[in-house]
Amino acid sequence: MRSGGLTATLFGAGALVLVAVVSGWDETPRGAGSPPTARSRRGDVTVSLVEPGTLAAARSVTLASEIRSNRAKIVSLVADGSWLEAGDVVLRFDPTPFEEERLAALADVRDAEAATVRADQERKLQIAKAEEALESARHAVRLAQLNLEAFEKGTGALNVREAEVRAAEAASELVRARDDLADMERMLRQGFVSAEEVGRQRERVEDLARQSGLQGDRLRTAREIHYPRDLERARNQLEEAEDSVARSEGVLYYTREYYRAARESAQRKEESSREALRRIEEQLAKTQIATPITGFLVLQDIPLENGKRRPQVGDSVWSGVPIATVPDLSQMLVTAFVREVDLHRVHVGQPARISIEAYPDLHLPGRIDHIGSLAESVADSPWKFFPVTLTLADADDRLRPGMSARVEFELEQANDVVRVPADAIFERGDRKVVYVRHGSSVAEHEVALGLANETHVEVRAGLSAGEELLLEPPTGTVPFEPLPEPRA
Numbered sequence: 346m347r348s349g350g351l352t353a354t355l356f357g358a359g360a361l362v363l364v365a366v367v368s369g370w371d372e373t374p375r376g377a378g379s380p381p382t383a384r385s386r387r388g389d390v391t392v393s394l395v396e397p398g399t400l401a402a403a404r405s406v407t408l409a410s411e412i413r414s415n416r417a418k419i420v421s422l423v424a425d426g427s428w429l430e431a432g433d434v435v436l437r438f439d440p441t442p443f444e445e446e447r448l449a450a451l452a453d454v455r456d457a458e459a460a461t462v463r464a465d466q467e468r469k470l471q472i473a474k475a476e477e478a479l480e481s482a483r484h485a486v487r488l489a490q491l492n493l494e495a496f497e498k499g500t501g502a503l504n505v506r507e508a509e510v511r512a513a514e515a516a517s518e519l520v521r522a523r524d525d526l527a528d529m530e531r532m533l534r535q536g537f538v539s540a541e542e543v544g545r546q547r548e549r550v551e552d553l554a555r556q557s558g559l560q561g562d563r564l565r566t567a568r569e570i571h572y573p574r575d576l577e578r579a580r581n582q583l584e585e586a587e588d589s590v591a592r593s594e595g596v597l598y599y600t601r602e603y604y605r606a607a608r609e610s611a612q613r614k615e616e617s618s619r620e621a622l623r624r625i626e627e628q629l630a631k632t633q634i635a636t637p638i639t640g641f642l643v644l645q646d647i648p649l650e651n652g653k654r655r656p657q658v659g660d661s662v663w664s665g666v667p668i669a670t671v672p673d674l675s676q677m678l679v680t681a682f683v684r685e686v687d688l689h690r691v692h693v694g695q696p697a698r699i700s701i702e703a704y705p706d707l708h709l710p711g712r713i714d715h716i717g718s719l720a721e722s723v724a725d726s727p728w729k730f731f732p733v734t735l736t737l738a739d740a741d742d743r744l745r746p747g748m749s750a751r752v753e754f755e756l757e758q759a760n761d762v763v764r765v766p767a768d769a770i771f772e773r774g775d776r777k778v779v780y781v782r783h784g785s786s787v788a789e790h791e792v793a794l795g796l797a798n799e800t801h802v803e804v805r806a807g808l809s810a811g812e813e814l815l816l817e818p819p820t821g822t823v824p825f826e827p828l829p830e831p832r833a
Contacts, residue, residue: 380817382782385765387810390796390803392757394690396733398681398699398750402672403736405746406638408435411631415663416442422658425644429636429671436634436656436668443629450622457615464611468604475600479593486590489583496579501572508560508567515557522550640671643746672746677737679711681752682730685720690756692716697735700751704743711735711752759796763804769814770794770802778828779808780815786824787815 410417417438429435526546532538636642645667646653647660656668679699683691695713717732735752737744770792771778781788795803819825 380815380819382813382815383766383769385763385769385804385808385810385812385814387761388764388801390759390762390764390798390801391755392796392798393698394683394687394754394756396681396683396752396754398679398735398752400701400744400746400748400750401678401680402640402674402746403676403678405640405670405672406636407667408634408636408669408671409667410438410634410662410664412438412628413664415661416628417632417664418661419656419658422644422656423642425642425655425669427642429640429642431637431639432635434633434635435642435671438632440629440632443625443632446625447622447629450618450625453618454615454622457611457618461608461611461615464604464608468601468608471600471604472597475593475597479590479597482586482589482593486583486586489579489586493576493579493583496575501575505564505567505572508564512557512560512564515553515560519550519553519557522546522553526550634668636671638671638673640674641745643670643672645669674742674744675740677740677744677746678714679735679737679750679752681733681735681750682721682723683716683733683754685729685731688716688731691733691754696755698753698755699735699737700753701744702749702751707741707743709741710738712738713754757796759803762795763808763810764801765804765808765814766816767797767800767802768816771818773828776828779804779812780819781808782813782815786826787819788826789828791828 419436420439421437423429423433423435526543526549529538529543529546533540533543644655647656647662647666647668649660656662662668691713693713693716697711697713699709699711701707701709712735713733714736715734717734720729720731722729733752765779769779771780773789776791777794779790779792781790790807792807793805795805797803
């Protein structure tokens, strides 16, 4: 819009640019000396915010060594920028030290397995011996019980009884012999027997008295000495046998526990050796790195003693240090920055049009996916900016992370409206006017405006489509019909 030749811009300083997604001005050529004109048309007026942006992959895979310490020595490496399919091996590390460790670990596993077998066999053997000893002790208890019962109810009691019988018989025989001696002494006084016969009877009585005394002594010995002694011996044998059972049970328990612990110790050593083998095999498997996704290889600088540079064959890299990345090109993002003053004009989900500087004919639809929450300052700029991330709706094999892009945010749009070139709008005081040509004369019309961008303006009232408009104020050589002055 102009007044006295002064143009008012429709965009601010910095990164803000307002553009129109419409056709040209429809300028109508005139003869020499005639002012240029254009026609009002029906069409769309779009107000957009254009910002520079940078392409990035929505996700990427970082490849790094997972081998402990810096034992990963590169022996082969795919060239930077190579195209990779999912599963392709990107680099290999020297497997020699891990293969040697694996052989040693395998030997340790075999030794540990043999030790476990020996421990198990020894456990079974010692437990069998302890169980056999326990069974023998229990058998001895059963025998001692039988011996004690047999002595109490059999042998011991019978011996005492026999001694009693023998003592009783000897005493009875002694009594009879004494009776016979008394009879013979009466008969000797009567002269029926001789003195020699009486003497022999006396000798017999004396002998039987000695025999009776001996049998009495034997009875007392059997009752008071032999029977209690042998009974106590049988009881002691039973107690000793029972103690032997208790000791054998204890030996069996501790044998089981000792050899169980020994076997578990051997098993733990076997498991430890297997775990060591597993870790070494894991390290061996990590001597080659494959990409899990399709994309091209981007080598990263790695730290070295004398600085940083791209990895090469022969380099030893530390675990966890990024060696390369593989961006996933199936989903791309664009990161742009919007000025703080324009932040209210954008929102998540808002559509945008992305142009790629490397391919001017490539235009892709996008949508705002995220708006940063912290403002950032840019060097040599008075403005603060908020990062805005957009997701591309379509993929293109030509896109690469880091490419420059032009992001056009669609802010407002008026469809199928009367629009005129911005140069056809002029100011008269506080009113907006256009100059409409009717044949050889020009009439001044006041208009109500709507959306405006850098090239076109929406006219909501005061003008119809198809009118011919001057792009410069009329001169004195052209018949002119001005608007009446507003009433005071």
